[in-house]
Amino acid sequence: MNTLFDRYAGIVFLAIGTAFVIGSKSISTSAYGSNVGANIFPMILGAFLALMSLRLIYDTFRRQKAEKYKENLDYKRFGIIFTAAVLYALFLEDIGFVISTFLFLMIGFQTMQKGKVWVSLLISAVFSCGVYYMYVDLLDGSLPGFPSWLGF
Template sequence: MSQTFDKMTSIVLFIIGILFIAQATQISDSAYGSAVGPKTFPLALGIVLVLLSLRLFYETWRQAVKARLAKGPETPSKTSSIEIKKFLLLFVSALAYVFFLEIVGYVITTFIFLLIGFQTMERGKIISSVIISVAFSVGIYYLFSVILGGSLPSFPTF
């Protein structure tokens, strides 16, 4: 992607991470006095998002400095139409994922979303994409639902 897009994305993700942290701190503590309560996971995710967005901004900035030193001043790169198509495909896939999650269930919807995402980012390697998508979907469902006792939308009943 272009450096401008990466910088703007890192800033947007940083703001979302800060808002996520702020909202996670509003969640009430555990009623049993446990150190791990309902806000622990969302708070950790917000912190990870902030740290990763800072890393993305730093890496983009460092890459721009290296390019400027190596070539001198350069014209801003334009985002190609293929990159825009990939972004739009992933964005529409994410919206469809949210819409169909309750209807079709977590495992199937996540599998399809990951498969589309992997194939959008890198064509080919369909076997490894399928294996990773299945392993992630089933693994997270098993971990969250069976081991942790949480609830995710299960398989469809139609």
Template structure:
């Protein structure tokens, strides 16, 4: 853990989160056919980013100066998740939210920690179906639906 790098990252993400929140207020408050406007998710994501940045800033105060061992960079894991994110963005509209989110999360979970495949599948399925159900069914928002061959 690098205290200086973590502090710089926390301040940068804090500013980015605040920017998300401010700019989301410029988006229209409502959308046709949806009870939830397009400004809700960017604002909430900015809020989460601000809270996590503050948490990281507070945690860096507890870093001990004695821990100076360097951790190996994990370029392979980064590259796998980066490529998966590109495919996720590219396939989201065509394949649908639930399937692409499920696949992205399973790949991400397995990349970060191999093993426990069934646990990764269960978490990814519950998250993607839960968010879809909460946002689309309960809040009547819109997300890319199921692929054409499922409808």
């Protein structure tokens, strides 16, 4: 790992996470037909990102060894996951939360570690359906459902 890069990345992600938490305060706390407001997910995700960034910054200061090699950055994997994230955001409303999250996770898992397709399928399906069920049914929130052409 590149300690200097990790430290700067941690600082940038800490700022982004803090901005998400602060920005979520200006989003309405309730939505039509939902007991959970639109501000909950950005606030939780921003706080999680900020906490993980603090951990990364702490770890960079804790490392005592100087690195003797330069790590090559993997631009191909970054490009694939970045493109998948942009497509996920673009098609979330059109194809629904469950399908778009499932596809995004499958692409991410297979990009990071090729093989183990069945494990990736299982984790992606359980996570996307589980989050949808917990948020929509248990918390009475609203997420884009399945597309109408599927008949659900």
